[in-house]
Amino acid sequence: MRRIGATVAVAFPAAFLGVFFLYPIGAILFRGLGAEGLTRLIELLKKPSFWDVAWFTLWQAAASTVLTLAVALPGAHLLARRQFRGRSLLRAAATVPFVLPTVAVGGAFLALFERLGLADGPLHLTRTAGAVLIAHVFFNVAVVLRTVGSFWEGLDPRASEQARVLGASPVQAFRWVTWPQLWPAVAAASSIVFLFCFTSFGVVLILGGPTRATLETEVWRHAVFRGDLASATALAMVQLAAVVAIVMVTNRLQYRRAVVQQPVRRIAPPRASLRLLAANLGLLATVLGLPIVVLVERSLTRGRSGGGWGDWTFDHYGALASRSVLLPASALRALGNSLLFALVATGLAVLVGGLASLVVVHGRRALGRAFDLGLMLPLGASAVTLGFGMLIALDEPPVDFRSSKWLVPVAHALIGVPFVMRTVVPTLRSIDVQLREAAATLGATSVRTRREIDLPIAARALAVGAGFSFAVSLGEFGATSFLPRHPDQLTAPLALFRLLAQPGDALRGQAMALAVLLMLLTAASVLAIEGWGRRGAVRGDL
Amino acid sequence: MLRFRSDCLILAVVLLSGATACGSDDSSTTVPLISDAGRMAEEPAIVVSPLGPVTLITHDSFLVSEGTLASFTAQTGIEVIHQTGGDTGQLVSSAILTAGNPLGDVMFGVDNTFLQRSLDAGLFESYKSPALSGVPSELQLDPEYRVTPIDFGDVCVNYWIDRFGDDLVAPSSLDDLIDPAYADLMVVQNPETSSPGLAFLLATIHEYGDLWEDYWGALRNNGVLVTAGWEDAYYGEFVAGGGDRSIVVSYASSPPAEVIYADPPVDTPPTGVVTGTCFRQIEFAGILAGTKHRAAAELLIDFLLTPTFQEDIPLNMFVFPALAAAELPQIFEDFVELAEDPHLLNPAEIEAHRNDWTERWTEIVLR
Numbered sequence: 001m002r003r004i005g006a007t008v009a010v011a012f013p014a015a016f017l018g019v020f021f022l023y024p025i026g027a028i029l030f031r032g033l034g035a036e037g038l039t040r041l042i043e044l045l046k047k048p049s050f051w052d053v054a055w056f057t058l059w060q061a062a063a064s065t066v067l068t069l070a071v072a073l074p075g076a077h078l079l080a081r082r083q084f085r086g087r088s089l090l091r092a093a094a095t096v097p098f099v100l101p102t103v104a105v106g107g108a109f110l111a112l113f114e115r116l117g118l119a120d121g122p123l124h125l126t127r128t129a130g131a132v133l134i135a136h137v138f139f140n141v142a143v144v145l146r147t148v149g150s151f152w153e154g155l156d157p158r159a160s161e162q163a164r165v166l167g168a169s170p171v172q173a174f175r176w177v178t179w180p181q182l183w184p185a186v187a188a189a190s191s192i193v194f195l196f197c198f199t200s201f202g203v204v205l206i207l208g209g210p211t212r213a214t215l216e217t218e219v220w221r222h223a224v225f226r227g228d229l230a231s232a233t234a235l236a237m238v239q240l241a242a243v244v245a246i247v248m249v250t251n252r253l254q255y256r257r258a259v260v261q262q263p264v265r266r267i268a269p270p271r272a273s274l275r276l277l278a279a280n281l282g283l284l285a286t287v288l289g290l291p292i293v294v295l296v297e298r299s300l301t302r303g304r305s306g307g308g309w310g311d312w313t314f315d316h317y318g319a320l321a322s323r324s325v326l327l328p329a330s331a332l333r334a335l336g337n338s339l340l341f342a343l344v345a346t347g348l349a350v351l352v353g354g355l356a357s358l359v360v361v362h363g364r365r366a367l368g369r370a371f372d373l374g375l376m377l378p379l380g381a382s383a384v385t386l387g388f389g390m391l392i393a394l395d396e397p398p399v400d401f402r403s404s405k406w407l408v409p410v411a412h413a414l415i416g417v418p419f420v421m422r423t424v425v426p427t428l429r430s431i432d433v434q435l436r437e438a439a440a441t442l443g444a445t446s447v448r449t450r451r452e453i454d455l456p457i458a459a460r461a462l463a464v465g466a467g468f469s470f471a472v473s474l475g476e477f478g479a480t481s482f483l484p485r486h487p488d489q490l491t492a493p494l495a496l497f498r499l500l501a502q503p504g505d506a507l508r509g510q511a512m513a514l515a516v517l518l519m520l521l522t523a524a525s526v527l528a529i530e531g532w533g534r535r536g537a538v539r540g541d542l
Numbered sequence: 543m544l545r546f547r548s549d550c551l552i553l554a555v556v557l558l559s560g561a562t563a564c565g566s567d568d569s570s571t572t573v574p575l576i577s578d579a580g581r582m583a584e585e586p587a588i589v590v591s592p593l594g595p596v597t598l599i600t601h602d603s604f605l606v607s608e609g610t611l612a613s614f615t616a617q618t619g620i621e622v623i624h625q626t627g628g629d630t631g632q633l634v635s636s637a638i639l640t641a642g643n644p645l646g647d648v649m650f651g652v653d654n655t656f657l658q659r660s661l662d663a664g665l666f667e668s669y670k671s672p673a674l675s676g677v678p679s680e681l682q683l684d685p686e687y688r689v690t691p692i693d694f695g696d697v698c699v700n701y702w703i704d705r706f707g708d709d710l711v712a713p714s715s716l717d718d719l720i721d722p723a724y725a726d727l728m729v730v731q732n733p734e735t736s737s738p739g740l741a742f743l744l745a746t747i748h749e750y751g752d753l754w755e756d757y758w759g760a761l762r763n764n765g766v767l768v769t770a771g772w773e774d775a776y777y778g779e780f781v782a783g784g785g786d787r788s789i790v791v792s793y794a795s796s797p798p799a800e801v802i803y804a805d806p807p808v809d810t811p812p813t814g815v816v817t818g819t820c821f822r823q824i825e826f827a828g829i830l831a832g833t834k835h836r837a838a839a840e841l842l843i844d845f846l847l848t849p850t851f852q853e854d855i856p857l858n859m860f861v862f863p864a865l866a867a868a869e870l871p872q873i874f875e876d877f878v879e880l881a882e883d884p885h886l887l888n889p890a891e892i893e894a895h896r897n898d899w900t901e902r903w904t905e906i907v908l909r
Contacts, residue, residue, distance in 0.1 A: 031639070103773055110778045114785075205770035206778075210732045211908050221734055224631040226897055227638070227659050302805045315805070328605060328626075392639050402645060403625060482636070484599065484627040484645050498602060500773050502860060503782060503796045503813070504803020 010367065013356040013417075016348075017374050020410050024389030025240070025381060031392060032233020041234035054238065057214040060129060060204075061197035064136035068193050069186070071137055071287055072144035078280045079145065080152030082272035090281075091149070092527040094142045095467065096519045097288055099475030100295075101493040102135075102202025103500055104515045108291040108298075109135055109207060115294075127209030135203045137287055140193045143468070147192075147423050150464045151185035152178075154427065154457065184254045184430070188422040191250035195243065195380040195418075201478060215239040219382045236385045243380030244373070251372050254426065292519070299512035302505060316509035320517070326502055327495055328487035331514050334495035335521065341491060342473035342525070345412035349469035352413065353420025354462060360421070361428040375421060378414035386411065387482020405489050411479040416469025420462065427461035428454070463533020467526040474522055492518050591619030596838040599625045599646035599830075601633045605858040606851070614845045620838045630656060630737060637830065638663045644830035647839040650692060650846070653823045654683060654886075655740055658893035661688060666828035669840055673847035677864045681824050683889055689826035692846050695861035696794035696820035696884055697741035699728075700813045702781040705788035713789065715818045716749050719761060726765035728789040729779040732908075734900045735770045737823075742791045743903055744892065745821035748885040758906045768907060782813070794820060795860040798877040802857075811877050820881040825861065
């Protein structure tokens with residue numbers, strides 16, 4: 001039995017990764033290399049313009065990660081260590097930016113800069129690297145807020161309280177007691193944020209201005225626009241090599257330490273002081289709230305074209321129910337498709353990510369590290385490479401999987417798995433050994449120990465990861481757009497993109513209304529998924 | 543060795559079986575277009591033809607009214623499976639990558655800027671549709687009939703009418719745009735990342751020949767603004783989206799779209815088109831080499847040139863029917879002014895030079 005279980009836990013994630021990621025990516029890189037890709041690679045490395053792109057890709061990702069941490073860590077502390085009304089709502093609301101299509105958010109940011117007087121002048125943000133960084137913070141705050149927040153919540157607060165009693169200042173207590181314990185989760189979240197920004201596409205094109213490019217936008221430009229597969233492959237290889245290096249480094253950082261985690265806190269945390277709450281919420285409201293307010297406002301007004309504020313209306317929402325002239329299916333149907341795909345993708349991601357996490361923590365070391373690396377890579381691979389790779393690799397008989405609608409959630413699940421693993425692995429690794437030993441001393445069998453201690457704690461982390469996979473799937477645009485599909489199987493982000501592809505205020509209003517519905521759907525789903533995870537955690541309380 | 547327990551295994555097996563149940567359900571990928579039970583009931587006499595089904599692969603912008611493709615099925619008994627696969631660039635690249643084992647039987651959506659690339663890759667089988675006799679010869683760009691013109695559209699400079707008047711009349715030519723009177727008014731798309739951006743660059747190359755680089759130098763000096771795509775130009779910087787710029791590169795069909803999708807309703811479009819700046823984009827359909835349904839594919843190409851399909855094009859895709867006899871909807875008659883002598887370049891010339899041209903453009907305009 002044990003052997004079979006172990007084999008499944010290894011084989012399933014390995015097969016999933018192999019068939020749907022490594023094989024397609026390998027196939028497309030092989031094809032590209034065959035077409036003079038190697039010569040192009042060498043030519044590429046000699047070009048100064050390539051190094052400009054590579055440098056911008058790297059530094060903007062690093063800067064975006066640092067900024068995201070700066071904005072999100074105080075909020076994570078608030079969520080983990082203080083009680084206040086609307087806590088779970090804030091957690092769910094913070095995930096919302098994550099699913100918003102960049103084409104909608106880009107427009108919102110441009111409008112916001114305009115309104116705040118930052119469109120031109122000495123402090124202008126429009127078409128600058130600064131705009132790219134701000135948008136990256138907007139999209140990624142949730143990753144830090146929630147993965148670090150959930151881990152922080154599981155840390156025993158007594159250690160830092162004891163330090164305080166012994167005379168340490170709050171800063172000292174954080175620096176010397178909390179931070180070392182928190183570090184694995186911070187490293188895990190940072191690696192995700194870094195990879196997301198490293199492969200940034202829409203944000204860079206829309207907000208960065210025409211002179212800024214990342215490796216991702218360059219791969220796309222060469223593969224799709226110039227039809228130059230060889231150069232695109234060369235760029236994709238550089239990108240993939242960088243991603244492998246980044247993941248290996250950040251993984252090492254996480255291996256350093258295992259930290260004690262408790263199933264749920266036993267001491268109710270203090271209520272948040274008004275000042276702490278105001279400072280935190282003020283910051284988050286500025287970064288996350290303002291662009292969203294612009295989107296909501298646009299979804300509720302009409303007649304803004306040509307300037308002015310326009311009149312309030314609900315018509316854009318009403319129009320979503322009917323089949324719009326520009327969409328092959330109604331926007332509501334597209335939302336329904338997105339929901340179905342997100343459910344399947346999340347199920348797959350939880351299964352693959354959950355099993356892989358067990359292997360990483362309990363399995364053979366080399367195997368665990370291979371999983372930890374391999375399953376992280378889809379997050380840093382370009383959507384173009386993956387999309388085209390699937391087209392040429394998954395066409396063999398007996399099954400031509402290329403045109404299956406289930407390829408969409410599979411692609412989404414590939415991006416969801418890293419989230420599941422990055423929340424579950426640090427948690428599993430740190431489950432209190434003492435707690436387990438105590439349980440054994442008291443006579444619990446090991447099966448019971450695992451069920452009653454490990455599973456509930458893991459469930460909490462799993463739910464956070466599942467929430468993210470769900471959100472990733474709801475908002476995914478890049479890879480989806482490359483996969484052939486029946487027009488009825490339009491997803492919400494694709495529908496939104498279509499609506500913005502024609503002139504007309506009504507269409508734009510509908511696109512914004514769709515974006516708002518997508519946000520609400522995300523918040524509601526994340527609340528539901530986490531509610532489930534938390535109930536699991538409470539049931540397991542010893 | 544993994545230290546596993548039976549409950550984990552059970553959990554895994556349950557989840558696994560759930561996932562495979564989803565993964566193996568492939569049936570719904572081939573939804574026939576007439577899955578609507580109501581319509582089947584109205585037309586019960588359809589005899590399924592052994593020639594089909596035929597798979598039509600298009601870009602995401604392809605759209606027809608409900609029932610249009612069903613009328614093809616009603617006439618021929620051939621079921622049409624419609625698949626979309628990204629924008630034109632994605633569609634062509636995907637087709638090239640899957641050449642020999644194509645994703646469908648007929649591909650619709652390759653335009654004259656991508657045409658040569660797809661012909662060079664040997665994507666299509668020749669087929670001369672009898673319906674071509676109704677299509678103007680200037681739209682028929684392939685003498686070997688590997689592709690069939692289905693529609694065309696013009697990429698043109700648009701302007702916001704209210705911003706021009708007696709003080710400053712609206713621009714009327716490419717030359718006007720480098721006049722300092724129009725300084726800082728124009729927004730264009732990067733031809734390296736946007737298809738209308740490329741079309742506009744090609745229009746200037748057609749107009750000025752070897753002097754196009756000087757023209758763009760002058761446009762730059764006149765404060766032209768560049769965005770990555772059409773959306774951020776039209777909705778971000780142009781007046782229509784609340785921006786400041788009153789001249790934008792868009793389409794000849796943008797004014798009627800501004801009327802149809804106006805909110806609140808308007809009688810006349812707020813935008814106008816500078817007809818001397820238009821570049822003609824022609825969209826083609828072709829039978830993909832390697833098809834197993836050649837006869838059905840031929841019938842589908844013929845169908846795409848029938849008045850039924852052709853007259854359905856304008857209000858769905860905002861382009862113009864290739865069939866000369868097809869009637870335009872009234873709103874197009876009212877608000878579209880088609881260029882009589884649009885800019886057009888030979889597809890082979892476009893393919894041979896486009897990468898050099900866009901690289902030079904980048905150096906002139908962005909560096």
